[in-house]
Amino acid sequence: MYEGVVQDLIDELGRLPGIGPKSAQRIAFHLLATDPADIARLQEILGKVREGVRFCDICGNVSEEERCRICRDARRDPALICVVEEPKDVLAVERTREFRGRYHVLGGALDPLSGVGPDQLRIKELLARIGGEEVSEVIIATDPNTEGEATATYLVRMLRDFPGLTVTRLASGLPMGGDLEFADELTLGRALSGRRAL
C-alpha cells in the first residue's frame, strides 16, 4: 500500500478492464513521471468523455454526431447490414476492407449469467431498421464463442420471417472461443467473404 492519492490512483486504474494490480501500479508511476502537458490533455479527454460520448442514432456505433461517419456515407450499401456486438468489432471488420455495407452494434451478447437478455441489447432497433429500410442481407458477426453463437441463434429466429431477407453468418475458420477483435484481417476477411446463409 502506498500513501494517499497514489494508492487512490492505483485503485482507480485497477478497476479498468484488463488491468491487474501490477499494471495499475506501473501505469500510476508512469503518470507520476509524465509531463504536465500530457496529463492535462488526458484530463481534457476524460472530461469530454464524461460530458457524453454519443452513439449513432441508426447503428449504435460511437459517433461524434447524430449519425456516424459510416451511416452518413452515401457510398456504403444500405441493403447490407453487418451485426456486431461492440464498437470495437466495427473496427475489426473495417480493417478487412471487405465490407461495403453498414453496421448494427448490439451493445453486447445475450448472456443470462450477466443479466443480459434480448431487451438489454439493441435488437428491437435492428428489427425496426430491417422493417423500415431496404435491407436485403443481414450478416451476423457476433463473437465465435458461446454467448455470440447463442445471440446469432436468437437473431436468426427473429429475422427468419422477414420476406426476402437473407441472413448469413461469418464462415467457420474463426475458431470457437475467440474474440472477434483478435482475428487478423486476413482470417476475418475470408470469414466475411465465405459467409453462409442460415
Place this chain on the structure above:
Amino acid sequence: MAWGLRGSTAWDHGDVSLYRDTGVVLRVHKLGEADRIITLLTRRHGKVRAVAKGVRRTTSRFGARLEPFGHVDAQFYTGRTLDVITQVETVDAFALPIVGDYQRYTAASAITETADRLTAEEGEPALKLYLLVTGALRALAEGQRDASLVLDAFLLRAMAFAGWAPAITECARCGEPGPHPAFNVQAGGSLCGRCRVPGSVHPAPEVVVLLAALLHGDWTTAEDTTFAVRRDVSGLVAAHLQWHLERQLRSLPFVERRAREAPITGRLGSDGVSGDTEVAGAAQGTRGRDSSEGVAGTGQGA
C-alpha cells in the same frame, strides 16, 4: 517481502503440483489481455477456478474447449493464487447443440449458475452435483426432452443435494403422507390441513404430481403434462430456490418457457426443437386446467 516466513516457497517446488480431473465449465471471465478465468465443477476436486492463458486469441488451441457448458478432461498445476490449466481434451461437446437453441441456452445458463452458487467452497468435493449438472446438460444437448422440464428437474435435485428439497408428497411440518392441497415455500413445501399456514398456495393436483415426478426422475409421468401445469411447477421451483439462496439467480428470469405438446406416451420425442410452438407471453390460460391463480405471485422473474 518475507518469503521465508510461510514455510513453503516457490523455489523448492514443494507447492507446485499437477493434477488431472474431468469437469464441466460453469463460467468464464476475461482476465487481462487474452486470458480467461475458468470456473469448473470437477468430478473429484469440486469447484475449481483456474486460469487459461491466451484462450481469447483466435489461434488458441483450447479456447473452444473451455467455453461454458463444455465437459472436459483437464490438467492443472497448482498456482499460488489460482491454478493454471495446462491441457484440455473435450469429453462432451455440449455447448454446440445448446447454443443452437435459445431456450436450451437460457436453461443451461440457469443450471450452471445454480451449480456455481451451490458450491460456495472451492475444492470441496461435490460429486453428486457434478453428476447432476453433466446429466442435465447432456439432456439439453440431446434435445429430446423439454428444456424447461430438464431445468426444473435439475433445480429440484440440486436443492435436494443442498439439503433443502421441498416436501412434496408428505407434509413439510408433521410428515403426514399426502398429497396435500397446500404449498408454502417458507414452510418448506406441502402442508397438510392441520399444519396449513396463511399465505399458502393451492396448486392443482397435477402440479404436485409433476413436482414429484421431476424430483424422482419419472419422465413418463413428467412428459405427459400440459404447459399450464409445467408453468406452475416452474413458478414453485423458482420460488423455492430463490427463498433459499441469499441472492437472486440472475439467469432465471431469462429462461424461455415455451409450450410444447406432450409427446405420445411410450415414444421418445424424435425431434427436440422443430415441433415447438412459441407461446411465451401469450400462454395465459391455454390448455387444460389453468391453476395459475394459486401460484401467481410466487413467481418467476422477480
